[in-house]
Amino acid sequence: MVYDKIVEMICEQFGMEPDELNENTTFIDDMGIDSVDVVELVVELENEFGLDEIPEEELKKIRTIGDLAAYVSAHSDM
Amino acid sequence: MKIILDAMGGDNAPQAVVSGAVKAARELDADVVLVGIEDQVRACLAACGGEGEKRIEVVNATQVVTMEDEPGMACYNKRDSSMTVALKMLKEGRGDAVVSAGSTGALLAGATQFVKRIKGIRRAALGPVIPNGDKGVLLIDCGANVDSTPEYILQFAYMGAFYAQRMMGIEAPRVAQLNVGTEDTKGGTLQKEAFALLKAASDAGRINFVGNAEGSELFTGRFDVLVTDGLAGNVMLKTVEGAAKFMFKQLKGVMYKSTPNKLAALVIKKDLAGMKALLDPSEVGGTALIGISKPVIKAHGSSDERAIFNAVRQAIACVQADVAGAIEANIDHMKLEKAKEI
Numbered sequence: 001m002v003y004d005k006i007v008e009m010i011c012e013q014f015g016m017e018p019d020e021l022n023e024n025t026t027f028i029d030d031m032g033i034d035s036v037d038v039v040e041l042v043v044e045l046e047n048e049f050g051l052d053e054i055p056e057e058e059l060k061k062i063r064t065i066g067d068l069a070a071y072v073s074a075h076s077d078m
Numbered sequence: 079m080k081i082i083l084d085a086m087g088g089d090n091a092p093q094a095v096v097s098g099a100v101k102a103a104r105e106l107d108a109d110v111v112l113v114g115i116e117d118q119v120r121a122c123l124a125a126c127g128g129e130g131e132k133r134i135e136v137v138n139a140t141q142v143v144t145m146e147d148e149p150g151m152a153c154y155n156k157r158d159s160s161m162t163v164a165l166k167m168l169k170e171g172r173g174d175a176v177v178s179a180g181s182t183g184a185l186l187a188g189a190t191q192f193v194k195r196i197k198g199i200r201r202a203a204l205g206p207v208i209p210n211g212d213k214g215v216l217l218i219d220c221g222a223n224v225d226s227t228p229e230y231i232l233q234f235a236y237m238g239a240f241y242a243q244r245m246m247g248i249e250a251p252r253v254a255q256l257n258v259g260t261e262d263t264k265g266g267t268l269q270k271e272a273f274a275l276l277k278a279a280s281d282a283g284r285i286n287f288v289g290n291a292e293g294s295e296l297f298t299g300r301f302d303v304l305v306t307d308g309l310a311g312n313v314m315l316k317t318v319e320g321a322a323k324f325m326f327k328q329l330k331g332v333m334y335k336s337t338p339n340k341l342a343a344l345v346i347k348k349d350l351a352g353m354k355a356l357l358d359p360s361e362v363g364g365t366a367l368i369g370i371s372k373p374v375i376k377a378h379g380s381s382d383e384r385a386i387f388n389a390v391r392q393a394i395a396c397v398q399a400d401v402a403g404a405i406e407a408n409i410d411h412m413k414l415e416k417a418k419e420i
Contacts, residue, residue, distance in 0.1 A: 015200070015413065035150045040191045043154070056155055 002049070002076070003069040009044055010065070013037075023066030038062075049076040079107065081393045082173035085114030085122075086142040086160040087180025089380045093122045095179065098386025100128035105387075108394050111173055113137045114160040139163040149183025153191060161185060165192040168372050175373035175393035177364065179381040186222050189367050189374045196402055198409040200227075202369035203234050203308070204376070205241055206315065209356050210297045213246050217304050218368060221312035229414045231255070231272035231305055232279065236412045237368045237405055238303035239285050244399035245366075248302050253280075254291035256306035256314065264290055268307065275414075276305070284411055293317075322357050361385075363392035369405070373397055 007021050014033060025031060027038050042054055049072055054062075062068050083099050085092045092114050099110045100123070112119050116138040123129050123136070141159035143152045153162040161180050165188050168176045176193075178185050186202060195202055203219035218238040223230060235253050242251035255276060257265045262273060273290065280287035288301050293314055296304065306314070329350075333343035343350070355361050363385070364377040373396035377389035405412075 012197075015198070036187045036190055039150065039154050039187070040194070043191045053154075053157060056151060 002073045003065070005048065006041075006045065006065055006069055006072070009041065009048070013041060013044070021065060023064065023069070025065050026063050027065075028063075042068075045072055051075055079394060079397055080109045080111060080173040081390050082111045082113060082164045082167050082176045083386070083390070084160045084164045084176065084178035084180055085112040085119050086139070087178040087185075088377065089179075090382060091179065092118050093125065094382050095386050096122035096128065097126040097383040098381070098390065099134060100126055100131055101383060101387045102390035103128075103131050103133035106391055106394060108390065109133045109135065110390065111135045111137055111164075111167070113139050113164040113167070115140065115142070137163065137167070143180050143184045143188075145181055147181070147184060149181055150187045152181065152184035153188030161188055162192065165189055165374070168374070169193045174397045175375065177375045177377055177386070177389045177393050179364075179377040179379055179386070179389075182221070182376055182379075185374065185376055186367055189370045193374060194371050195369050196371050196406050196409065198413050199233060199237070199369040199405065201230050201233070202367050203237065204311075204365050205238060205368045206365040207246065207362065208296060208315070208318065209362075210299060211356075212299055213248060213302065215296060215302060215304055216242050216246065216251075217306070217311055217315060219306065219308040219311050220315045220365075221308045222367075223308040224312075225309075226268060226307035228268060228271035228275050231268070231307065232275040232414075233369070233412050235276055235279070235285055235287070235303065235305045236408065237401075238305055240404040240408070241366065241368055241401050242302045244401050244404060245395060246302065250286045251302040252286050252288045252300070253303040253305060254288050254295075254301035256293065256304050256310055257290035258292070260290045260292060262289065272305075279411070282411075284408070326354070361388060363388035366392070366396060366401070368401065371402055371406075373402070 007018050027033055083095055085095045099112055103110045119136050139158055139160040141156040143156055143159045143161045161178055164176045167173050169192055201223045204222045205216050205218040207214040207216050216238050218234045239251045239253055242248045257269050276287045279285045333339055364375040367374040375389050375393045
């Protein structure tokens, strides 16, 4: 559910198609977006899933859609 | 209408921002919110006689975004900074526009992250108006995106045209692409591919594209919007600023060279002051972050009271013009099937 929601948000925000994305898709190398875009997505996710602010050191470890989905699943009450 | 000011942003903050806000609240048709370290903001209000001003509200923020902060992460890491709080207030509808004289990069990233771009807009752009003796030329993008794609350039052209229409009062803005020559085939891959998109949009009657332009044409009045990638746009803007400073310095040298020259300078002193005012950032107000879903104005980093006042005036005009609304209504024409990455 979290993964699907993230994919939906990425497609809406960056004009991509769901079949272009998978858990191993990296934000910067595969999707070609920059760190500002990644943070924009993260802020959106914080609002969507009621997350506390993701610390910068944790944020730096998130490279793929799968990493992000795992972080959100582990820290969200939803 | 309510304009939100980042009271802690800029070289002369918070005093210049607070003084400018007081002047704006008294002379312009808007309420003003000052976001910043409350004790400091209130002390500045007292210093400029603005205590108790009914149209001013103070909102506390405990942090300040500085020039040392990494621009892309500054607002994210400093959630209680004056800049972030101001942007979040805008997003939540607690004001109609934000003005900040703080870090350009941090403001652009923060606006993208917290206020959001207009849906479908790939990148927000910086669009200063360069004086040309008439209504000016909107230079877009002038530094927000050093890497661009043909689609970004197409979107900058549309956004620039809507801005020129609604903010500069030009009915059918003439759009040109900055290039190394005026012929259609000039430039690198980016310029050539962008040229094809711009021409197609023009042929469809959606923008008024007048072709490529060289940098030397900036002040000729041949076009109203000059579209380019952020790298070239920023180099051009800084070169123009540097050249203007150099010319004034040289002119000053000539005027003080001899007694007859000094007398001649005295005769034209008023006209020279007018010419200098034309290039003075404090008279212009600020640069709009075009493509963000709500108006965000970047005031010059060295803004004084007058510059802040003019930036608030520009913010009010931006709200009234609803540039974002015009972009949003035309977004379907501004997107390619799929974003092409270079």
